[in-house]
Amino acid sequence: MTDYLEITTRKLDLEEITQLVNLPECGAISVFIGTTRNNMNGKLVKRLEYEAYNNMAIKEMKKICDQIRLKWSDIRNIAIFHRIGEVQVQQSSIIIAISSPHRKDSLEAVDYCINEFKRTVPIWKKEWYDDSTYVWKENCECIHHEKKISTN
Amino acid sequence: MDSISIKVLFFGKARDLVGVGQKDVDILHSNLKANEFLEIIISKFPRLEEIKSSTKLSLNEEYVEMNDVLSLKSGDEIAVIPPISGG
Numbered sequence: 001m002t003d004y005l006e007i008t009t010r011k012l013d014l015e016e017i018t019q020l021v022n023l024p025e026c027g028a029i030s031v032f033i034g035t036t037r038n039n040m041n042g043k044l045v046k047r048l049e050y051e052a053y054n055n056m057a058i059k060e061m062k063k064i065c066d067q068i069r070l071k072w073s074d075i076r077n078i079a080i081f082h083r084i085g086e087v088q089v090q091q092s093s094i095i096i097a098i099s100s101p102h103r104k105d106s107l108e109a110v111d112y113c114i115n116e117f118k119r120t121v122p123i124w125k126k127e128w129y130d131d132s133t134y135v136w137k138e139n140c141e142c143i144h145h146e147k148k149i150s151t152n
Numbered sequence: 153m154d155s156i157s158i159k160v161l162f163f164g165k166a167r168d169l170v171g172v173g174q175k176d177v178d179i180l181h182s183n184l185k186a187n188e189f190l191e192i193i194i195s196k197f198p199r200l201e202e203i204k205s206s207t208k209l210s211l212n213e214e215y216v217e218m219n220d221v222l223s224l225k226s227g228d229e230i231a232v233i234p235p236i237s238g239g
Contacts, residue, residue, distance in 0.1 A: 015166070021171050050238065052209075052238070053161065053163055053213075053233070053236055054232055055213050056210055056213035056214075056231065057238075059214075082236050082238060082239075093238075093239070094238070105171060114239060117189065117238060117239050118236075118238065118239040120215075120236075120239050121208070121236065121239075122163065122231070122233055122238070123236060123237070123238025123239075124163055124164035124234070124235075124236060124237050124238070125237040127163070136164050136165040136168070136228055136234065136235075136237065136238065137237035137238070138206075138234075138235035138237055139236060139237050139238070139239065142235050142236045142237070143208065143215070143236070144206055144207070144208055144233075144234075144235040144236070147176070
């Protein structure tokens with residue numbers, strides 16, 4: 001049972017990442033691929049740039065893996081790869097691959113993993129539009145938006 | 153009393169507003185709340201006022217609550233973490 005966690009400027013390789021979690025006793029590898037969209041509220045996206053707080057991002061990814069293994073006991077390997085730097089439209093920004101003997105566990109775990117990732121992992125996306133403006137995006141599910149409903 | 157030197161990191165919009173990704177900041181007291189530390193940072197970089205209500209801080213790569221009292225020592229690393237957008 002291994003966690004493969006990486007933040008990289010390289011183009012993500014789906015085959016390489018799925019092979020990391022491929023094990024003889026596993027009948028399922030569930031994969032999520034996040035790709036970059038070409039439009040946001042009607043504006044044309046020219047390019048995207050991601051940046052990460054690398055060390056903390058890896059720590060937060062590891063916490064998600066630990067939670068997954070608590071919630072689903074039959075998970076084998078987990079791979080979470082996020083690309084940083086410039087990412088072209090339609091390219092992958094994140095690939096998550098999780099293996100398990102039976103599909104239900106890894107399918108559910110992948111869904112949990114991407115939701116938690118968007119909530120806690122310190123990575124930022126800057127969207128450049130064709131009118132040369134840009135916006136730092138915010139995930140609607142991110143931890144920052146939770147404090148407003150919590151009580152102190 | 154000697155001042156305490158904290159390594160402060162800025163990411164995303166915070167880095168845009170500050171103009172640098174990293175700055176050493178000296179503080180006089182080791183025990184202060186995260187939001188008090190943020191006020192000190194904002195006094196040095198007033199443009200951060202814009203994201204004050206939405207930002208979070210981390211201490212040595214762990215999130216802290218803004219009400220938490222931080223026990224700081226020289227060499228600690230605090231990051232200004234505006235809303236995230238990974239994935």
